[in-house]
Amino acid sequence: MTEPTVALLRDAGVLDGEADEWYREWIRWTLAAGHTPAEVVGIARDEGVTATTFAPLAGRTVWRGPDDRPYVRIDDARRAGELARLTELLNGGRPSRSEQRRRRNRWSYTGLFGLNRGDAGTAVKRGALVATPEGTMITAAGRRALRAVPNPVDWFSARGGTTWGEIYVVNGSFDEPADVLRTAIESGRRPPGSGAPSLARLLRHERVHSEQWARYGYARFIWEYVIRHDPRKPCEHPLEREAGLADGGYRC
Known part of the structure; x- marks a missing residue:
């Protein structure tokens, strides 16, 4: 259905220019999300998808899951938000609907847990950072600068x-x-230490936590998660229950 959808987008005046492989891949994943070709046209208008939308992905490191879904490595902290949005869009998501969450969590792009410099900032210096299909990011820290210093x-x-x-x-x-x-x-x-059934389910669980951060704000989320409720009892914790206990790897 990809090529007929390309033709439909062109006929509708949404596509002006050559549809490259990234654009075609966006169509494939958007169709796979259950949308009809006509709906893809509407999504292209709503999300502002053009022939050059995915140009920032050129030359970047892309790792793919067993289902061939693309994850984009972020090697420039200044473009983290842009690449996270594009990765969500490429995977058939609707980043315009999650933009408010990103705005409310904008503090996570700066500061101790943000992206001050390099791949992933101070807390995960010398680390690696990747944009996921959920529109969120996953990071792993590099080795300690000094063995005795955590x-x-x-x-x-x-x-x-x-x-x-x-x-x-x-x-x-x-x-x-x-x-x-x-x-x-x-x-x-799942990555090391996690009890989740799979990476995809873990990321789905963690995306809900991102939504909770946005809903409550920085201080209120910490209050709700750490003080008002006991994080040592995840099966009774309302924020963990909302995120999906099974997806998070909790056995209750």
Whole structure:
């Protein structure tokens, strides 16, 4: 259905120019999400998709899951938000509907848990950062600068990892953080330490936590998650229950 949809988009005046492979892939995943070709035309208008929309992906490292879904490595912190949005769109998502969440979680692109410099900022310095099909990001930290000094990730991530705003931070320090993420993506398996059934289900669970961060705001989320409710009892925790206990790997 890809080529007939390309023709339909062109006839509707939405596509002006050559449809490259990224554009065609966007059509494939949008159709796979259950949309008709006519609906794809409407989505292209709503999301502002043009022949050049996916140009920023050219030359970037893309890892693919077992289902061939693309994950885009972020090697320039200044473009993290843009690449996260494009990756969601490419995978058939509707980033215009999640833009408010990204705006409310904009603090996660700066500061200790944000993207100050390099791949992933201070907390995960020398780490690796990847945009996911959910429109969120996943990161793994590099090895500690000094063996005796804990990585900040060790202080602020629990169990297998913790979501801060838009970023799921894999707990721990790694000699080759990019390999950790690439292996999880290409195998479809959960990253180290997580009890989730698969990476896809983990990311779905963590996206809900990103939505909770946006809904409550920074201070209120921490209050709700850590103080008002006991994080040591995830099966009774309303925020974990909302995110999906099974997706998060909790056995209750």
